[in-house]
Amino acid sequence: MQGPIRRSAVAGSWYPGSPAAIAAEVESYRGGVPARSLPGRLVALISPHAGLRYSGPVAAHGYALLAGRRDVTVVLVGPSHRVAFDGIALCARGAFETPLGQVPIDEELAQALLAAEPRIADDPRPHRDEHSLEMQLPFLQHFVRGLRIVPVLMGSQARSEVEALAVALGRVVEAGTDTVLVASSDLSHYHPAAVANRLDALVVGDVERFDADALMERLEHSHEHACGGGPIVTVMKAARSLGADRALVLRYADSGDAGERDKSRVVGYLAAALCATES
Numbered sequence: 001m002q003g004p005i006r007r008s009a010v011a012g013s014w015y016p017g018s019p020a021a022i023a024a025e026v027e028s029y030r031g032g033v034p035a036r037s038l039p040g041r042l043v044a045l046i047s048p049h050a051g052l053r054y055s056g057p058v059a060a061h062g063y064a065l066l067a068g069r070r071d072v073t074v075v076l077v078g079p080s081h082r083v084a085f086d087g088i089a090l091c092a093r094g095a096f097e098t099p100l101g102q103v104p105i106d107e108e109l110a111q112a113l114l115a116a117e118p119r120i121a122d123d124p125r126p127h128r129d130e131h132s133l134e135m136q137l138p139f140l141q142h143f144v145r146g147l148r149i150v151p152v153l154m155g156s157q158a159r160s161e162v163e164a165l166a167v168a169l170g171r172v173v174e175a176g177t178d179t180v181l182v183a184s185s186d187l188s189h190y191h192p193a194a195v196a197n198r199l200d201a202l203v204v205g206d207v208e209r210f211d212a213d214a215l216m217e218r219l220e221h222s223h224e225h226a227c228g229g230g231p232i233v234t235v236m237k238a239a240r241s242l243g244a245d246r247a248l249v250l251r252y253a254d255s256g257d258a259g260e261r262d263k264s265r266v267v268g269y270l271a272a273a274l275c276a277t278e279s
Helices: 019-030 051-065 108-115 134-145 159-172 193-209 212-221 229-241
Strands: 038-048 072-079 087-088 096-100 101-104 120-122 148-154 179-184 190-191 247-255 266-277
Touching: 019 051, 019 134, 019 159, 038 051, 038 072, 051 134, 051 247, 051 266, 072 134, 072 229, 087 159, 096 120, 096 193, 101 134, 101 148, 101 179, 108 120, 108 148, 108 159, 120 159, 120 193, 134 179, 148 159, 148 229, 159 212, 179 229, 190 193, 193 247, 193 266, 212 229, 229 266
Parallel strands: 038 179, 072 148, 072 179, 087 120
Antiparallel strands: 038 266, 087 148, 096 101, 190 266, 247 266
């Protein structure tokens, strides 16, 4: 495979370090997902990005919808946790590597995004140690054959970045093709569960109503609702322009529902699907 390879930053810590262990854990979470049919074409997902043992049971509700799909390009939009910058950083060439193998970047779509918006830059630097996109790959690589990705990180997540990226995605992604958008975000961080659940319910409500503008205003008023709120709004807006007209909340939980079940300081997790309903 030609081009630079972005090596795994968190395999063996945030998720297992061997293919067999990844498959076993992903399948265990898939086993907790009820059979579900969508009212139309899947355009986008909202998915969490914490350690697999914590957010995996929630993320599985979204990614189970892609199980068995082939030759899908997934545009991954997430926040930058480790590198501060303004603008939008895209990896335009090469592949991302995990213990499950290498996932090629859809270079044609990446180049189209770069050409569509000057604030989108080919900048692998913020991606090197970032977990928000990598944590989507255990599910995607396990469920989708012929997977390609376009990895995108947002810097400030300001309204201007959100609008620029949403417009660019709506312009270059062809509606009805085998391309799915994914917004990577956890919700509130380190509140007692009762407080977190109240804060998160506001975001969940905005998503369920498919009200991206209300969510953007909420995020501008307070940063405690979501670490990847900008990616959520961006993907909601882009999905709307690609024909999505319905949002389905698939699962909400917090970190206290997994692991040691500590409800004193939790992180909220949401899985949701944005669909273009059939006429």
